[in-house]
Amino acid sequence: xxxxxxxxxxxxxxxxxxxxxxxxxxxxxxxxxxxxxxxxxxxxxxxxxxxxxxxxxxxxxxxxxxxxxxxxxxxxxxxxxxxxxxxxxxxxxxxxxxxxxxxxxxxxxxxxxxxxxxxxxxxxxxxxxxxxxxxxxxxxxxxxxxxxxxxxxxxxxxxxxxxxxxxxx
Numbered sequence: 001x002x003x004x005x006x007x008x009x010x011x012x013x014x015x016x017x018x019x020x021x022x023x024x025x026x027x028x029x030x031x032x033x034x035x036x037x038x039x040x041x042x043x044x045x046x047x048x049x050x051x052x053x054x055x056x057x058x059x060x061x062x063x064x065x066x067x068x069x070x071x072x073x074x075x076x077x078x079x080x081x082x083x084x085x086x087x088x089x090x091x092x093x094x095x096x097x098x099x100x101x102x103x104x105x106x107x108x109x110x111x112x113x114x115x116x117x118x119x120x121x122x123x124x125x126x127x128x129x130x131x132x133x134x135x136x137x138x139x140x141x142x143x144x145x146x147x148x149x150x151x152x153x154x155x156x157x158x159x160x161x162x163x164x165x166x167x168x169x
Contacts, residue, residue: 001028001148001162003055004041005112006101006112007043007057008029008031008116009104009107009116010101010104011059011097011100012025012031012119013104014096014097014099014100015031015033015061017100022119024119024120024121025119026120026121026167027122027140027143027165028147028149032079033081034079036077036078036080039059040059041057041060042057043055043056043057044056061081061093062080063080063082063093064080064082065080081093113145116147120143122167123140123141123142126138126139126167126168127139127140127151127165127166127167127168128165128168129160129165129166131163136153137168138152139152139153146161148161149165
């Protein structure tokens with residue numbers, strides 16, 4: 001979870017540095033611009049005897065809309081950072097993401113927490129999550145100090161530390 005949070009903040013910073021636009025974060029690993037998803041992040045730890053000894057971080061950023069537009073299945077939810085794609089823009093963004101990633105790694109946990117939480121746009125929103133094959137609608141109450149999402153439903157507050165949430169529209 002921590003590596004995903006670091007990555008999200010790094011990409012938000014990099015996009016702002018290169019394009020001058022501020023992205024929001026949908027817990028835990030998606031970035032949005034103008035209510036459209038522009039980035040997804042996936043982190044996988046590689047363990048040896050129960051201890052994580054390396055990690056793989058995958059970051060996909062929609063720099064520009066593909067020629068011919070997005071497929072109809074995602075055209076209402078997918079967005080892009082700018083109008084025109086170029087290899088030069090891609091390379092600048094990739095370099096800046098790496099620079100910002102190592103900058104963010106140096107942050108103390110409280111600074112990281114506040115920067116991440118300040119970019120979350122889902123606090124107070126109704127979401128759906130699935131746990132143990134049960135779909136639950138809940139309200140996002142906040143973020144715990146360990147970056148778990150705090151949600152409430154039926155008078156219960158739960159802490160989500162993994163999984164996917166869907167925003168109720």
